Structures are given as C-alpha cells and as structure tokens.
Amino acid sequence: xxxxxxxxxxxxxxxxxxxxxxxxxxxxxxxxxxxxxxxxxxxxxxxxxxxxxxxxxxxxxxxxxxxxxxxxxxxxxxxxxxxxxxxxxxxxxxxxxxxxxxxxxxxxxxxxxxxxxxxxxxxxxxxxxxxxxxxxxxxxxxxxxxxxxxxxxxxxxxxxxxxxx
Numbered sequence: 001x002x003x004x005x006x007x008x009x010x011x012x013x014x015x016x017x018x019x020x021x022x023x024x025x026x027x028x029x030x031x032x033x034x035x036x037x038x039x040x041x042x043x044x045x046x047x048x049x050x051x052x053x054x055x056x057x058x059x060x061x062x063x064x065x066x067x068x069x070x071x072x073x074x075x076x077x078x079x080x081x082x083x084x085x086x087x088x089x090x091x092x093x094x095x096x097x098x099x100x101x102x103x104x105x106x107x108x109x110x111x112x113x114x115x116x117x118x119x120x121x122x123x124x125x126x127x128x129x130x131x132x133x134x135x136x137x138x139x140x141x142x143x144x145x146x147x148x149x150x151x152x153x154x155x156x157x158x159x160x161x162x163x164x165x
Contacts, residue, residue: 056157063153072145079137087130094119 063069098105098116105116 055160059153059156059160063149063156066149068145068149072142072149075141075145079134079141083130083134087126090126091123094123 097119105114105119107115109115109118
C-alpha cells in the first residue's frame with residue numbers, strides 16, 4: 001500500500017498498470033483495447049440518442065415556429081408598439097412644451113393650478129391608463145392562447161423526458 005494525498009492506494013503487481021480503488025482504473029474506457037465480441041475493436045464511443053435537453057430545445061423551437069405562437073406574438077406587437085409610440089410621443093410633447101413654451105405651461109387654469117401641473121398629472125394618469133389597457137388586452141386577446149401553448153409545450157417535454165418532471 002502507498003499513501004497519496006492521505007489515501008491508501010493499492011497497486012497491482014502486473015506491471016503496475018492500474019490502481020485498485022481508483023475510479024479512473026476501475027473500468028476500461030470504451031474503445032481502449034476491448035473487443036466487441038467479433039474480434040474487432042469496439043467503437044470508441046457508442047452511438048447515443050440526443051440528451052433530453054436537446055430534444056426539449058427542439059420542441060421549443062417547433063412551438064416558436066408554430067402558427068399559434070406567431071399569432072400570440074403578433075397580437076402582442078399590434079398592441080405594444082403603437083401604445084409605446086403613443087406614450088413616448090405624449091411624453092416628448094410634454095417635455096418640449098415645458099422647455100419651449102413656458103408661457104403656455106405657466107398659464108393658470110384654476111387658482112394656483114397651471115397647465116404644466118395638469119400636463120404632469122396627465123402623465124401619471126396616462127401611465128395608469130396604459131397599464132390598465134395592456135392588462136385588459138393581454139387578458140382578452142393573449143392569455144388563453146399563451147396558456148394553451150405553455151400547456152402543450154410542457155406536455156410534449158414531459159413525454160420526451162419520460163415523465164420525470
């Protein structure tokens with residue numbers, strides 16, 4: 001017995017080719033001199049099926065290319081891009097008016113309340129309104145279809161992975 005790094009290691013006497021108890025020497029590596037039963041050397045790496053992660057990735061790509069997924073994405077884009085553009089334009093108009101037309105923005109409306117204060121409060125109001133419109137649009141036009149896609153995708157990956165989830 002020898003000691004290496006505080007562990008006892010037994011060496012074989014047949015030319016000291018392997019070390020007992022060492023996982024690197026417990027089994028021959030595939031393709032390192034074994035025969036396949038016919039007298040020919042065994043293949044270096046046996047053919048394997050793709051790992052479940054790769055097959056699951058293929059499922060997600062298939063779902064992404066599906067018409068149902070594309071419809072959900074187009075519904076999202078048809079709402080989100082115009083809404084974001086309108087909100088950004090409204091915000092820029094407020095900033096430009098505040099910097100280029102101080103007389104207009106300083107005009108009193110009622111008592112100490114002027115146009116700038118109403119426009120600033122309008123920014124907050126439009127933020128809440130846009131949030132409500134977005135959630136309503138998602139609930140009515142996208143959520144059900146997206147949930148069905150998610151369910152179908154999970155079922156397909158469950159089948160691929162052999163029900164191990």
